[in-house]
Structure formats: C-alpha cells, structure tokens
Amino acid sequence: MSNQAQEARQALGARLRGFRKDAGFASGRALARALDWQESKVSRLENGKQNASEDDIKIWCAATGQQEHIDDLIATVRHIDELWQEWRRLLQTGAEKRQHQGLQVYAKTKVFRIWHPTVIWGTLQTAEYAAETFRQVVDYYEIPDDAEAATAKRLERQQYLYQGNRIFNVLLSEQALYSNFGGPEVMKGQLDRLLAVMRLPRLSLGLVPRSAPLSIWPGNSFSMFDDKLVLVETYSAEFSVTQPREIELYTKAFELLKQSAVYGSAVRDLIFAAIHHFDQMPTD
Structure with missing residues (x-):
C-alpha cells in the first residue's frame, strides 16, 4: 500500500479508537463483545491493519454514539479505497x-x-x-x-x-x-x-x-x-x-x-x- 493510503488508514483507526474510549469501552475486547465481532477485527481497524467497510463505520459510530461523523468517515474510507485500487476490481x-x-x-x-x-x-x-x-x-x-x-x-x-x-x-x-x-x-x-x-x-x-x-x-x-x-x-x-x-x-x-x-x-x-x-x- 502507498504511504499516503497507509497513513490515511492509520489516522482513521486512531479516530475510531478515540470514539471507542470516549464511549466508555475500555478495551477493544469490550467493544468487540458489544458488536459481536472478533476482537482481532477491532484491533486491526484501530491500528490501520485492515480497511474499514462503510458498514463497519456505521456500526462503530452507532455503538459509540458518534452517528454525526458517519458521512465524514465514509468519505475517508472511499478516499483510501481510491488510493489503492485492486486491478481485478478495476x-x-x-x-x-x-x-x-x-x-x-x-x-x-x-x-x-x-x-x-x-x-x-x-x-x-x-x-x-x-x-x-x-x-x-x-x-x-x-x-x-x-x-x-x-x-x-x-x-x-x-x-x-x-x-x-x-x-x-x-x-x-x-x-x-x-x-x-x-x-x-x-x-x-x-x-x-x-x-x-x-x-x-x-x-x-x-x-x-x-x-x-x-x-x-x-x-x-x-x-x-x-x-x-x-x-x-x-x-x-x-x-x-x-x-x-x-x-x-x-x-x-x-x-x-x-x-x-x-x-x-x-x-x-x-x-x-x-x-x-x-x-x-x-x-x-
């Protein structure tokens, strides 16, 4: 992945981590349990190791009371996707x-x-x-x-x-x-x-x-x-x-x-x- 795309993904992960902490979820495990996700998925998203889907953003924001940020974060996800386009999809x-x-x-x-x-x-x-x-x-x-x-x-x-x-x-x-x-x-x-x-x-x-x-x-x-x-x-x-x-x-x-x-x-x-x-x- 290009440095720009990776930096953008890490920045997105940092925002998601902040939302989790502000909502009172002390750990990724606690949020994963609430969302019925695997703990590893929460960790990968927060550390920029996995691309977030638009549904991931909606679910995360709903669980952390940050619905007003959904449109902005979805725009960020789409921008990251544009930076790195898989040939098979393209x-x-x-x-x-x-x-x-x-x-x-x-x-x-x-x-x-x-x-x-x-x-x-x-x-x-x-x-x-x-x-x-x-x-x-x-x-x-x-x-x-x-x-x-x-x-x-x-x-x-x-x-x-x-x-x-x-x-x-x-x-x-x-x-x-x-x-x-x-x-x-x-x-x-x-x-x-x-x-x-x-x-x-x-x-x-x-x-x-x-x-x-x-x-x-x-x-x-x-x-x-x-x-x-x-x-x-x-x-x-x-x-x-x-x-x-x-x-x-x-x-x-x-x-x-x-x-x-x-x-x-x-x-x-x-x-x-x-x-x-x-x-x-x-x-x-």
Missing part, C-alpha cells in the same frame, strides 16, 4: 474502461514524466504491441476479453503527442527494447515506432543502458502527471499518489534515473542494436 468489466479513464487524465496534463524499466510506454506503443500486452492482461486477471477495444482506446492517447504544448519526458530501460511482446516482427515494428517518435519536438526519450551506473534502484514503473498525480502499477494493484511530499520523492527518483540515461544518437544506436537482435531471431 478491470472487472474489461480493460477498455481503464484506458478511457486514462484519457481524461492525459487531457488535463501539461508535463508528463514517465519511467518504464521493462515495457514500452503505452502512448508510444504500436497497435500490435499493445494488443499483445492486453491479451496478457485478459489472461492474467481472467477478465472479459475486450483486448481489441482496449487497444483502440490506448492508441487514442497518441493524439496528445501532437496537440497543445504538452511536454513528454520519457525514460525507458534498455531492457524495454528487448522485452518480447508478440515476436520479432511485432518488436521490430515497435522499435521502428520509437525511432519515428524520437523526432517529435516535445518528446524527450531517454534510455538507461543495461550497464549504466545507477544513482537509484529502478523500482516499479510510474507515470507523473504535472506535479499533481503519480500512478504506480504493481501486479496486484494501481495506486495513486497525490500527497505533495510523496510526489517530491517521485520527482527526485525521476531526476536520479535521468542521470543514468542517454539521449539522441546514443538512443538510436541502442534501438538499432535491438532491431538487429530481433532480425537474428527465427520467425514462426
């Missing part, structure tokens, strides 16, 4: 909806800072490469197969490369050139696409070579939208970072990663080397 109707939500964020953003250590950033993907990634998403999360629609929605992002005065600062690891999605022909098409977009005046494409000295460990991929939002993806979830001090950490990480990156002709050389690598691979 993708329960397929992948297209999530791609559509991304378009709304892109439309509002002026400066993008992107770090992808193993995969080509979605906005720079070809249709074939994107389709293969979505097929894997569908299989992995066992969600409705809307890979074709999701691919089309992802490709809509590319309009923002050419519209307005947006600035795109994109960092990839050299490994991203070799992570094989779809086989040699798909990969060569994707690498050709990178060579083409490098010419865009508002796109800065850097690559961190495999042997480059690092000033910070690579970590997970993340996308920064102005100084307002960072999205971080893991296998189980995507979480949003909006707290200024946490955003500053990602800004610092991006600058440290840039120290290891190469640009311009050095990037083209690395891409040509990757194309040559896939040229040597047998095709089915």
Whole structure:
C-alpha cells in the first residue's frame, strides 16, 4: 500500500479508537463483545491493519454514539479505497474502461514524466504491441476479453503527442527494447515506432543502458502527471499518489534515473542494436 493510503488508514483507526474510549469501552475486547465481532477485527481497524467497510463505520459510530461523523468517515474510507485500487476490481468489466479513464487524465496534463524499466510506454506503443500486452492482461486477471477495444482506446492517447504544448519526458530501460511482446516482427515494428517518435519536438526519450551506473534502484514503473498525480502499477494493484511530499520523492527518483540515461544518437544506436537482435531471431 502507498504511504499516503497507509497513513490515511492509520489516522482513521486512531479516530475510531478515540470514539471507542470516549464511549466508555475500555478495551477493544469490550467493544468487540458489544458488536459481536472478533476482537482481532477491532484491533486491526484501530491500528490501520485492515480497511474499514462503510458498514463497519456505521456500526462503530452507532455503538459509540458518534452517528454525526458517519458521512465524514465514509468519505475517508472511499478516499483510501481510491488510493489503492485492486486491478481485478478495476478491470472487472474489461480493460477498455481503464484506458478511457486514462484519457481524461492525459487531457488535463501539461508535463508528463514517465519511467518504464521493462515495457514500452503505452502512448508510444504500436497497435500490435499493445494488443499483445492486453491479451496478457485478459489472461492474467481472467477478465472479459475486450483486448481489441482496449487497444483502440490506448492508441487514442497518441493524439496528445501532437496537440497543445504538452511536454513528454520519457525514460525507458534498455531492457524495454528487448522485452518480447508478440515476436520479432511485432518488436521490430515497435522499435521502428520509437525511432519515428524520437523526432517529435516535445518528446524527450531517454534510455538507461543495461550497464549504466545507477544513482537509484529502478523500482516499479510510474507515470507523473504535472506535479499533481503519480500512478504506480504493481501486479496486484494501481495506486495513486497525490500527497505533495510523496510526489517530491517521485520527482527526485525521476531526476536520479535521468542521470543514468542517454539521449539522441546514443538512443538510436541502442534501438538499432535491438532491431538487429530481433532480425537474428527465427520467425514462426
């Protein structure tokens, strides 16, 4: 869980603990007995170890005479939930909806800072490469197969490369050139696409070579939208970072990663080397 989400959950737990004590329940065990809950549940909620449901909030507030706080606490619970969204729930109707939500964020953003250590950033993907990634998403999360629609929605992002005065600062690891999605022909098409977009005046494409000295460990991929939002993806979830001090950490990480990156002709050389690598691979 992100630090922001965990801090919010702990703060909520502290408020619930205060309500319990103010109501005269000397211990979590006493409240658990009154609610017919397990004592461990009360402890986990008060210590920020478990997400509270909206029903939990209503029951807790009713038992402690704090009904006037129900709406406020439910709003807090929903905010915590937004900070950490499980992929299975986010993708329960397929992948297209999530791609559509991304378009709304892109439309509002002026400066993008992107770090992808193993995969080509979605906005720079070809249709074939994107389709293969979505097929894997569908299989992995066992969600409705809307890979074709999701691919089309992802490709809509590319309009923002050419519209307005947006600035795109994109960092990839050299490994991203070799992570094989779809086989040699798909990969060569994707690498050709990178060579083409490098010419865009508002796109800065850097690559961190495999042997480059690092000033910070690579970590997970993340996308920064102005100084307002960072999205971080893991296998189980995507979480949003909006707290200024946490955003500053990602800004610092991006600058440290840039120290290891190469640009311009050095990037083209690395891409040509990757194309040559896939040229040597047998095709089915």
